[in-house]
Amino acid sequence: MRLGFFTMPMHPPHRNWVETLKEDRQSFILADKLGFYDAFCGEHLADSIENVTNSFQFLATLIPETRNIKLATGTANLSQTHPVLVAAHAAMFDHLAEGRFVFGVSAGALATDAELLGTLGEDRNTLFHEALEAILAVWTTDPPYNFDKPGNRFKISSAKLGRPDFGLGAIARPFQKPLPEIVGTVVAPNSSSAEYFGKMGLHPLSANFLMPKWVKTHWESYRKGTSAVGAKADPANWRIARTIFVADDDKTAKRYAREDAQSPYRFYYFNLMRKFRAANRMYVFKEDQNQPDDRIDDEYVLDRLVIHGSVNKVVDAILAFHEETGDFGELVYAGMDWVDPALTKRSMELMATQVMPRVNAALQSSRRAPVAARSAS
Numbered sequence: 001m002r003l004g005f006f007t008m009p010m011h012p013p014h015r016n017w018v019e020t021l022k023e024d025r026q027s028f029i030l031a032d033k034l035g036f037y038d039a040f041c042g043e044h045l046a047d048s049i050e051n052v053t054n055s056f057q058f059l060a061t062l063i064p065e066t067r068n069i070k071l072a073t074g075t076a077n078l079s080q081t082h083p084v085l086v087a088a089h090a091a092m093f094d095h096l097a098e099g100r101f102v103f104g105v106s107a108g109a110l111a112t113d114a115e116l117l118g119t120l121g122e123d124r125n126t127l128f129h130e131a132l133e134a135i136l137a138v139w140t141t142d143p144p145y146n147f148d149k150p151g152n153r154f155k156i157s158s159a160k161l162g163r164p165d166f167g168l169g170a171i172a173r174p175f176q177k178p179l180p181e182i183v184g185t186v187v188a189p190n191s192s193s194a195e196y197f198g199k200m201g202l203h204p205l206s207a208n209f210l211m212p213k214w215v216k217t218h219w220e221s222y223r224k225g226t227s228a229v230g231a232k233a234d235p236a237n238w239r240i241a242r243t244i245f246v247a248d249d250d251k252t253a254k255r256y257a258r259e260d261a262q263s264p265y266r267f268y269y270f271n272l273m274r275k276f277r278a279a280n281r282m283y284v285f286k287e288d289q290n291q292p293d294d295r296i297d298d299e300y301v302l303d304r305l306v307i308h309g310s311v312n313k314v315v316d317a318i319l320a321f322h323e324e325t326g327d328f329g330e331l332v333y334a335g336m337d338w339v340d341p342a343l344t345k346r347s348m349e350l351m352a353t354q355v356m357p358r359v360n361a362a363l364q365s366s367r368r369a370p371v372a373a374r375s376a377s
Helices: 017-033 055-060 083-096 111-117 124-140 192-200 212-228 250-259 264-278 298-305 311-325 341-376
Strands: 002-007 038-041 070-073 101-106 182-186 203-206 239-246 306-309 330-334
Touching: 002 017, 002 239, 002 341, 017 038, 017 055, 017 341, 038 055, 038 101, 055 070, 055 083, 083 101, 083 124, 101 124, 124 192, 182 192, 182 212, 192 203, 192 212, 203 212, 212 311, 239 250, 239 264, 239 311, 239 341, 250 264, 250 306, 264 298, 264 306, 298 306, 306 311, 311 341, 330 341
Parallel strands: 002 038, 002 330, 038 070, 070 101, 101 182, 182 203, 203 239, 239 306, 239 330
Antiparallel strands: none
């Protein structure tokens, strides 16, 4: 199982924007040094506690500062930008990163962004699907382009003024061949998006704020999508994000993850719940969809969504979670505000150097055990 990193990111509004951007960059640089496989960065336009408005721009600053980690948009919000712009910018980024790039995509869920852009009345999922189809078309066909799919609002052509003989009218293709890995974020229980990703050849990333009992439904939906197009779903392509804090002892872990009034985990989920209440999307925090919204409070969510403790405790929790979901290819560690930089860095270090090796050793051992039993018989 690979180890990945993801941050939205969220910071208290009183903090200096320059400082928090530097802090977020340090998270990615540290993840690279610790051997994380990839690192995703979210983006929103109009949220005072989220400081990255363009994930491509942010990640580009990290190309020369990192060596091995894949830099991932988490996500590029396709309902907010014309697909030609996204295709051109993503291809350029892939060349700048020389292939250390994962193209994470979604519709973009923040309604205030849509209002500012004048698309509040649009179906953002439909916009997302149409934009993705257009991006794939210009990346996989030769110019002059003539993308005019029935039902798709984006009509992309360079036939009138394009000059293929000297490159005019041609959009750059990505560095990675045939395409970079494309990852779609999945949030809702029994998500239709996961099924769509399976049909389109995208890989799913299950959100860290979905209740554990619903996460497996993403794999079931994804398999349904791959089966519909005659493809096989590979668990190695499924990423699951979780909120995890590891400390040298359980007391420190509980204090920082749960008890402190200034806990970054408490801050994260308090603000996430405010946004989801406003958007009437509290279902992601429910274990029973008939639960009233007012029964979902901070303690309820923190109890179920923040894995915290010493190394052994966290290893046990991850293995129990794996037992519930079945195999998946990457555990994506969610980054938070650096209230205590030393504890933040130590948690990432323990996660990479102690927790994941023990998790993988346990998984390997459990897979060998049935083989050994059959051999003995």
